[in-house]
Amino acid sequence: MTVPLPPPRRLVELTVDGAPVRVPEGSTILDACGGAGQDIPTLCYGDTLTPKNACRVCMVEVEGSRTLVPACSRKAEAGMVVGTSTERARHSRKVVLELLGSSVDLSTTPRAAEWLAEYGARPGRFGEDAAKVEQPVKVDNDLYVRDYDKCILCYKCVDACGEQWQNSFAITVAGRGFDATISTEFDAPLTDSACVYCGNCVEVCPTGALSFKSEFDMRQAGTWEESRQTQTTTICSYCGVGCNLTLHVQDDQIVKVTSPHDNPVTHGNLCIKGRFGYQHVQNLPSPGTSGTPRATSAGDITSPGTAPPRADATEVATGGRT
Amino acid sequence: MDLRFRDAEPTDDERAAVDAVLGPPPSSWHGGLRTEDDLHFAAGGREARDQRNLLLPALHAVNDRVGWISEGALDYICRRLTVPPAEAYGVASFYSLLSLKPRPARVLHVCTDLACQARGAQEVRRHVQERLGPPGTSWTPSPCLGLCERAPAALALEAGETPKSTVYAPALPDGGPASGTRAGGRAAGGANAGDTDSAAGQANVQLHDPQTERPDGPATGGARGPGGDGGQGARILLGREEPSAASAVPQAGDPSLVLLRRVGAVDPASLDDYRAAGGYAALRRAFELGPLGVVQEVTESGLVGRGGAAFPAGRKWAAVASRPARPHYLVCNADESEPGTFKDRVLMEGDPYALVEAMTIAGYATGCAKGYLYIRAEYPRATARMRHAIATAHARGLLGEDILGQGFAFDIEIRRGAGAYICGEETAIFNSIEGYRGEPRSKPPFPVDRGLFGMPTVVNNVETLANVLPILLNGAAAYARTGTEGSTGTKLFCVSGGVARPGVYELPFGATLRELLALAGGPPADLRAVLLGGAAGAFVRPDELDIPLTFEGTRAAGATLGSGVVLVLDGSVDLAGILVRIAEFFRDESCGQCVPCRVGTVRQEEALHRLSRAPKAEDLTLLREVGQAMRDASICGLGQTAWNAVESAIDRLGAFPLPSAPLTASVGAGSAASPAPSLVRAASPAAPVALPVPSPPEAS
Numbered sequence A: 001m002t003v004p005l006p007p008p009r010r011l012v013e014l015t016v017d018g019a020p021v022r023v024p025e026g027s028t029i030l031d032a033c034g035g036a037g038q039d040i041p042t043l044c045y046g047d048t049l050t051p052k053n054a055c056r057v058c059m060v061e062v063e064g065s066r067t068l069v070p071a072c073s074r075k076a077e078a079g080m081v082v083g084t085s086t087e088r089a090r091h092s093r094k095v096v097l098e099l100l101g102s103s104v105d106l107s108t109t110p111r112a113a114e115w116l117a118e119y120g121a122r123p124g125r126f127g128e129d130a131a132k133v134e135q136p137v138k139v140d141n142d143l144y145v146r147d148y149d150k151c152i153l154c155y156k157c158v159d160a161c162g163e164q165w166q167n168s169f170a171i172t173v174a175g176r177g178f179d180a181t182i183s184t185e186f187d188a189p190l191t192d193s194a195c196v197y198c199g200n201c202v203e204v205c206p207t208g209a210l211s212f213k214s215e216f217d218m219r220q221a222g223t224w225e226e227s228r229q230t231q232t233t234t235i236c237s238y239c240g241v242g243c244n245l246t247l248h249v250q251d252d253q254i255v256k257v258t259s260p261h262d263n264p265v266t267h268g269n270l271c272i273k274g275r276f277g278y279q280h281v282q283n284l285p286s287p288g289t290s291g292t293p294r295a296t297s298a299g300d301i302t303s304p305g306t307a308p309p310r311a312d313a314t315e316v317a318t319g320g321r322t
Numbered sequence B: 001m002d003l004r005f006r007d008a009e010p011t012d013d014e015r016a017a018v019d020a021v022l023g024p025p026p027s028s029w030h031g032g033l034r035t036e037d038d039l040h041f042a043a044g045g046r047e048a049r050d051q052r053n054l055l056l057p058a059l060h061a062v063n064d065r066v067g068w069i070s071e072g073a074l075d076y077i078c079r080r081l082t083v084p085p086a087e088a089y090g091v092a093s094f095y096s097l098l099s100l101k102p103r104p105a106r107v108l109h110v111c112t113d114l115a116c117q118a119r120g121a122q123e124v125r126r127h128v129q130e131r132l133g134p135p136g137t138s139w140t141p142s143p144c145l146g147l148c149e150r151a152p153a154a155l156a157l158e159a160g161e162t163p164k165s166t167v168y169a170p171a172l173p174d175g176g177p178a179s180g181t182r183a184g185g186r187a188a189g190g191a192n193a194g195d196t197d198s199a200a201g202q203a204n205v206q207l208h209d210p211q212t213e214r215p216d217g218p219a220t221g222g223a224r225g226p227g228g229d230g231g232q233g234a235r236i237l238l239g240r241e242e243p244s245a246a247s248a249v250p251q252a253g254d255p256s257l258v259l260l261r262r263v264g265a266v267d268p269a270s271l272d273d274y275r276a277a278g279g280y281a282a283l284r285r286a287f288e289l290g291p292l293g294v295v296q297e298v299t300e301s302g303l304v305g306r307g308g309a310a311f312p313a314g315r316k317w318a319a320v321a322s323r324p325a326r327p328h329y330l331v332c333n334a335d336e337s338e339p340g341t342f343k344d345r346v347l348m349e350g351d352p353y354a355l356v357e358a359m360t361i362a363g364y365a366t367g368c369a370k371g372y373l374y375i376r377a378e379y380p381r382a383t384a385r386m387r388h389a390i391a392t393a394h395a396r397g398l399l400g401e402d403i404l405g406q407g408f409a410f411d412i413e414i415r416r417g418a419g420a421y422i423c424g425e426e427t428a429i430f431n432s433i434e435g436y437r438g439e440p441r442s443k444p445p446f447p448v449d450r451g452l453f454g455m456p457t458v459v460n461n462v463e464t465l466a467n468v469l470p471i472l473l474n475g476a477a478a479y480a481r482t483g484t485e486g487s488t489g490t491k492l493f494c495v496s497g498g499v500a501r502p503g504v505y506e507l508p509f510g511a512t513l514r515e516l517l518a519l520a521g522g523p524p525a526d527l528r529a530v531l532l533g534g535a536a537g538a539f540v541r542p543d544e545l546d547i548p549l550t551f552e553g554t555r556a557a558g559a560t561l562g563s564g565v566v567l568v569l570d571g572s573v574d575l576a577g578i579l580v581r582i583a584e585f586f587r588d589e590s591c592g593q594c595v596p597c598r599v600g601t602v603r604q605e606e607a608l609h610r611l612s613r614a615p616k617a618e619d620l621t622l623l624r625e626v627g628q629a630m631r632d633a634s635i636c637g638l639g640q641t642a643w644n645a646v647e648s649a650i651d652r653l654g655a656f657p658l659p660s661a662p663l664t665a666s667v668g669a670g671s672a673a674s675p676a677p678s679l680v681r682a683a684s685p686a687a688p689v690a691l692p693v694p695s696p697p698e699a700s
């Protein structure tokens, strides 16, 4: 959380890949690496969340430490000697990427392909029979979709839904070990859970396991083209908080709404209205490029042509509760 | 937090079970009947949330009463404690002894772990499967039950108003010992009928169809536990046929024993016996020394932790004692789940007051008013004995507000695990007690700074604490004269597998493995290997029996003492099967938090299955690479050590020799069949970074 005038922090000096770096006390190794220009892969790290350090792709070598340490959460200490691409660090990053790539679908994880190539990771080497996380896609509401085949169990959605942001506690990690999954109680449909459809879990999901229904449908239909989308940041018109919305627009239609993480008030979090209640701004009977076959279900509040009033938008999702 | 529930209601039994732990619901906000007041005042909130740590005891209560936890029961618990149902579901689904699906009240847990596998567990498993069908509801394969000296073991847990448990050890397939050798298997009581007697006494229940057998069937003698006496959670009646704890101590009565000296010599239920045998003299001494004096004695004694990480106890105590934040907490780690380990069970069953006294001293020295004894749920008899001892000590002023009139207040609360090896990890134990999933926390911060409930906490193993008594009674200097410079005092070893007299042995540090095995009846003629330290330990070869059993000695030999496991594997044991079981154990017990361990343990198991069919160089390379990443990048000791034993089997025992690859020469040609494979340590061509010494879990 940004405090207007933080007390001056002392600087600590450490060595990253042989070069001295100075960072304010309390910074992580990752912060120090950013300053030093190193590009360390991260997945479970989130700029708006307390690191869970579960994915272990960001491991670096610190002199004197028996094991590698997670750059995303280990605090920089004076005199630390950090190696970000030592053989050990690169080896462990490679294997972690292979383990992930062999067990879950990384196709929608930004930069995954690039990292796999960079580290020479070959997820296929574990063979055809390597166990995978196999779960059917969960489409149980009209606002967002859960495709846990792609889930790397980074805990970010759980933390965002729970005590770090939303305080709804609709989802949790259930089970143990390789069988662990993100789940509601007794795997109930989201519509029976405590979910309030803020979409804040979707906002932080690093893999695309959680995605807005609009995006999911367009991807299914093969019409999702990020290169043709524009992003416009504006202010939500629903209430006086004044959250920032970033409207992702393709072919004159809003295809999803995110929120800037550096907003000092909301840190990327929104409520159901700002996140999903945008149809009213584009209900003009426009010819547009409405050939896009993305809108299918009757309740899809992003479908052009159907004009649900605001209240309906939330009702559709939550069965009347907000 | 705004809780949302579905429509499920608890049954009367479920409600009663929960109320027995939490008391009657104070208002309709907690799931009680609605009163006029409830319409005007909301209740719950922080006060209820502060009771989150009762989540696991409440889940246990329902599981013990009904056998499983229904949605209605879970919701009721959540209303009572203001816990979101999703979170409670996440917690309940973490533990293998809790069921969220209907199942019979009685479930048989058949140990298929290492020591049992070395003594015919497959036979028992096959037999049970023939009778009860595929595992799942009425029976289930189980990790080590801590009854390894009487392997193969099984444990039946039966839910009900008074939950029951029955131990079958050794678990003999129908037809008794004679059938034990059929199918070439080395079933218990078969080849070793004689040792069974000496180890476990005569009074063993045969494994009849567990569905029809009465757990409280006719007594054939043997000890009956003092019985559970109230407290939160379940009351558990004990099977009557279990031999006394002393039968697990072949040296019982030997005057040189220190930690085990009272086991078998005193009635574990009698405080008077305990006092007559020198009990509570150490606590008096502690009061004379004062807290700082006690910490100093423990530091000077050189005592290091016996739970596996070998961290100096005095340093831990001094750190907690010096922390200004209050309250401080003490946690005694009695989760003993490392396959092949049963020493803590024997100490708790045979000399429970010693642990009560030792915890009191630890609390006094480190400024704790409260100690938690976290004990695995697979130990019903040890739990009952400890409960009884704590209650008696309380009644006699040895626990409570003003202990021995010294103005020191200290209490002990028992918390039961629920089937999760990982909860023995020192930070996972905190999460488990606090009512969260038993996932390890990342360190730093270390427990001495932020442990249980975020407060400075001492975590010590049962055996570590037991050592505090002789340290105070005889003085640090006298204590340190036993053992070696780096490993002072005596050590308990859990000897199991192919020896004539399996059991817990106490020897001064520095004795050799050969000497230990001699006490246990000598190594078998066809000794194949000894697994030291448990699933997270390492194998040593028959030509390495002169390893000194000290922390430094085993470390120098590339092994570890771990939790004191000494599992003897003879020629009849299928080594590949043991390795697959080790891999399966880690796969089952990984908490799933971090990728290297969650997926790495699965890949390790898959590769071992392939290797045991046909050794291939790629699979060995793959094991090494994955193993290295698990060791380097896992959060906790589980993942960090999950490859140790497999690595040592490949490198030291020459497991999985390749048919004709160039590697063969160094890995040990044909050694699968040879009892003493090549001495040459395999050059590890594929290992990117060689870290030959298996490291113990990170110390605090």
Ligand SMILES: Cc1cc2nc3c(=O)[nH]c(=O)nc-3n(C[C@H](O)[C@H](O)[C@H](O)COP(=O)(O)O)c2cc1C
Pocket: B304, B305, B306, B307, B308, B309, B310, B311, B313, B333, B334, B335, B336, B337, B338, B421, B422, B423, B424, B425, B426, B427, B459, B460, B461, B462, B464, B465, B636, B637, B638, B697, B699
């Ligand atoms: C996966 C795992 C399981 C563990 N299980 C136990 C256990 O069952 N009992 C125990 O005393 N220590 C266990 N430990 C070691 C504890 O983390 C901790 O080091 C120990 O309880 C500290 O006590 P000590 O210093 O007296 O040994 C385990 C460690 C790991 C990593």
Ligand code: SF4
Pocket: A157, A160, A161, A162, A166, A168, A169, A170, A171, A194, A195, A196, A197, A198, A199, A200, A201, A202
């Ligand atoms: S949409 Fe909001 S309330 Fe629903 S699961 Fe995601 S974070 Fe939780």
Ligand code: SF4
Pocket: A150, A151, A152, A153, A154, A155, A156, A157, A158, A182, A201, A204, A205, A206, A207, A208, A209, A210
């Ligand atoms: S669904 Fe997404 S955010 Fe949640 S744990 Fe999986 S990958 Fe992480």
Ligand code: SF4
Pocket: B422, B439, B440, B589, B590, B591, B592, B593, B594, B595, B597, B598, B634, B635, B636, B637, B638, B639, B640
């Ligand atoms: S190493 Fe394994 S047991 Fe430990 S935190 Fe990681 S997943 Fe959990």
Ligand code: FES
Pocket: A041, A042, A043, A044, A045, A052, A053, A054, A055, A056, A057, A058, A059, A070, A071, A072, A073
């Ligand atoms: S990004 Fe650091 S552990 Fe996941």
Ligand code: FES
Pocket: B111, B112, B113, B114, B115, B116, B117, B143, B144, B145, B146, B147, B148, B151, B152, B153, B339, B340, B341
């Ligand atoms: S009881 Fe079976 S291995 Fe310990």
